[in-house]
Amino acid sequence: MKNIFLAFSIIFSIAFSSACVDKGANSGNTSTGGDTGDIKVGVYVDLTGPTSSFGQSTKNGIQLAVDEINQAGGVNGRKIALIIEDDQGRTEQAKTVVEKLIKQDKVVAVLGEVASSNTLAAAPVAQEAKIPMITPSSTNPKVTQVGDYIFRVCFLDDFQGSSIAKFAANDLNGKTAAILGDVNSDYSKGLTEFFEKEFTKLGGRVLAKEAYTQTDPDFKAQLTKIRNLNPDVLYVPGYYGQVGIIARQARELGMNMPLLGGDGWDSPELWSLGGESLKNSYITNHYSADDPNPVIQNFVRTYKAKFNNVAPDSLAALAYDSAKVLADAIKRAGGTDNAKLRDAINATKDFAGVTGTISINAERNAVKPAVVLEVNPATKQLLPRTTIYPEGMSAPTAAANTNTMANGNMMMNANQMSNGNMMMNSNMMNSNSNMNSAMNANK
Ligand code: PHE
Numbered sequence: 001m002k003n004i005f006l007a008f009s010i011i012f013s014i015a016f017s018s019a020c021v022d023k024g025a026n027s028g029n030t031s032t033g034g035d036t037g038d039i040k041v042g043v044y045v046d047l048t049g050p051t052s053s054f055g056q057s058t059k060n061g062i063q064l065a066v067d068e069i070n071q072a073g074g075v076n077g078r079k080i081a082l083i084i085e086d087d088q089g090r091t092e093q094a095k096t097v098v099e100k101l102i103k104q105d106k107v108v109a110v111l112g113e114v115a116s117s118n119t120l121a122a123a124p125v126a127q128e129a130k131i132p133m134i135t136p137s138s139t140n141p142k143v144t145q146v147g148d149y150i151f152r153v154c155f156l157d158d159f160q161g162s163s164i165a166k167f168a169a170n171d172l173n174g175k176t177a178a179i180l181g182d183v184n185s186d187y188s189k190g191l192t193e194f195f196e197k198e199f200t201k202l203g204g205r206v207l208a209k210e211a212y213t214q215t216d217p218d219f220k221a222q223l224t225k226i227r228n229l230n231p232d233v234l235y236v237p238g239y240y241g242q243v244g245i246i247a248r249q250a251r252e253l254g255m256n257m258p259l260l261g262g263d264g265w266d267s268p269e270l271w272s273l274g275g276e277s278l279k280n281s282y283i284t285n286h287y288s289a290d291d292p293n294p295v296i297q298n299f300v301r302t303y304k305a306k307f308n309n310v311a312p313d314s315l316a317a318l319a320y321d322s323a324k325v326l327a328d329a330i331k332r333a334g335g336t337d338n339a340k341l342r343d344a345i346n347a348t349k350d351f352a353g354v355t356g357t358i359s360i361n362a363e364r365n366a367v368k369p370a371v372v373l374e375v376n377p378a379t380k381q382l383l384p385r386t387t388i389y390p391e392g393m394s395a396p397t398a399a400a401n402t403n404t405m406a407n408g409n410m411m412m413n414a415n416q417m418s419n420g421n422m423m424m425n426s427n428m429m430n431s432n433s434n435m436n437s438a439m440n441a442n443k
Contacts, residue, residue: 035335038081039074041066041326042101044112044122049089050214050241053267054114054315058136059084060307061319062111065327067306075330080323083107091121098122102129108336109134111322114315115239116140116157116187123150130338132345136322137286137315139263140186144364149338151345151364153322153353154286155390157187157262161194163370163388164235164260164284169202171372171386172258172282174232176205180222180246182238183211191237191262207231212242219246220253227255239264244273251277258282261375266313271380281375286314287355288373288384299354314355321353325360369393 043062045055062082070079083105085097094113101107102125110126110133113119119138126133127147135143135150139157144150168174177199182188196206207229210222223246226234234250234257236243243265250259261283270278289300289311299320303312312320325348330336333344351358356368369389373382389395 035337036078038079039330039336040081040083040105040107041323042098042105042107042110042112043082043084044087044094044097044101044110044118045084045114046089046118047084047086049087051089051115051239053240053269054137055086055089057267057313057315058112058114058319060303061136061312061316061321062323064303064306064316065320065323069324069327075327076334080327087113087118087122089115089118091117094118094122095125098125098133102126102131107131108330108338109326109341111136111319111326113138115185116143116190117185119143120146120186123147126150130342132326132338132342134322134326134345136318137263138187140190142186142190148346148364149342151360153325153358153360153366154318154355155368155370156365157190158194159390160262160284160370161191161237162198164262164282164372165195165198165202165204166388167282167284167372167386168233168235168258168260169199169204172233174199174204174258176207176229176231177233177235178208178210178226178229178231179206179235179237180210180212180219180226181236182214182242184213185238187239187262187264188237192235195235195237212238212246214239214242216242219249223250223253223255227253231257233258233260235260237262237264240267240270240273244270244275244278247274247277247281256280263314265375266315266382268310268313270375271377274377276377278375278377282385283373283375283382284370284388285373285382286368286370287317288371288382289313289317290381291371291384295352296354317354321351321355321358324353325351325358367393 045058046052047055066080066082083101085101087094087097098110101110110131114137116138119135120143123133123146127149130149132149135152137154138152139154139160141156141158144152179192181192199206208226210226212219212222236246236259243261247259259281263285265283266285300311329341329344333340346360348358348360358366360366367390369387371387372385374385376383
């Protein structure tokens with residue numbers, strides 16, 4: 001055993017010293033120019049604006065992934081260097097900082113944004129320059145339609161919207177609904193459309209669609225109109241900054257029906273904004289930090305240890321996965337040549353992420369299940385209720401489950417991840433308990 005170890009160290013030091021002498025010896029690089037030294041990756045998120053909680057979590061998730069990758073020796077012997085830009089959550093600024101990252105910093109790839117409208121504003125810049133962009137968490141369908149250099153590692157809003165509509169109709173037994181959405185957000189507008197389509201298909205009726213903007217001080221006029229119609233459920237497909245206040249004002253107006261939302265609710269700030277009013281609310285999301293799956297719990301522990309004991313929300317988890325998917329693609333591409341990197345990202349298959357198995361399809365999207373989480377303000381937890389699988393994908397079998405466990409320890413080692421191991425993080429979620437009682441109790 002000792003001898004084997006010794007032999008390995010000798011081989012390793014020979015390989016290492018030759019790499020030092022000959023910079024061109026960077027394992028398997030075939031592309032020319034700019035393929036030595038640190039690999040520059042740009043990140044653009046909102047660090048100071050209305051969705052800064054999304055940006056902070058995203059930055060942390062990416063940072064954790066990159067630290068792990070670099071500590072394990074980098075990608076093909078090169079370290080990843082992050083250049084992080086704050087776009088203040090504004091569409092024009094998102095475009096400007098991505099121009100800067102690409103033209104001035106000469107990044108080889110871009111990670112971001114979160115809010116779909118910001119990604120939609122910046123993606124054409126990356127597409128034009130042929131620099132691959134992976135958004136961890138923008139769910140609006142139009143995002144990846146910008147072009148063949150734009151990817152995502154999350155599900156889409158047609159699936160997210162129809163999933164919560166199914167939950168409303170089947171699990172909450174809702175027959176009527178109202179929607180209160182953000183008119184200036186592509187995300188919110190998409191979810192409004194997709195929810196209505198599915199809910200109607202299931203025999204439900206949408207009684208009202210009311211609108212707000214992120215600068216509205218108050219939502220009582222819209223809520224009062226909705227209250228008069230007395231829908232069984234109220235869908236609020238917005239971001240945490242407004243939905244917390246909407247929940248509070250709805251309850252103040254005596255509206256006790258279940259509130260439904262999407263991933264945009266997910267923020268540590270939701271609790272202080274919405275408080276107890278968030279009781280009897282359900283959202284769709286990408287993962288739950290309270291999922292007992294050991295892969296997730298391992299990630300949660302590592303993240304908390306690094307970032308002040310704050311649990312990683314779904315933004316952090318998706319961001320972590322996006323950076324690891326990118327690193328894996330750079331490794332397989334053998335370098336950072338634009339077209340090769342684009343093709344390698346597109347060839348991502350069965351990548352074991354913390355948010356589930358990631359395979360990128362021909363439309364540059366990831367097809368993944370959604371989890372429905374119950375918002376529990378008493379413990380400040382988002383509790384897994386049920387998992388909704390996209391068409392053609394079913395709940396993993398017990399065998400796949402065992403496989404997941406066995407892979408638990410490999411999660412933190414991006415460079416060693418092998419493709420092909422089935423992993424579903426939502427397989428241990430409690431199946432849905434009797435949700436009808438939640439609604440009836442409030443009637
Ligand atoms: N999906 C949202 C959008 O596209 C962003 C988001 C993702 C927010 C995950 C919270 C959690 O705008």
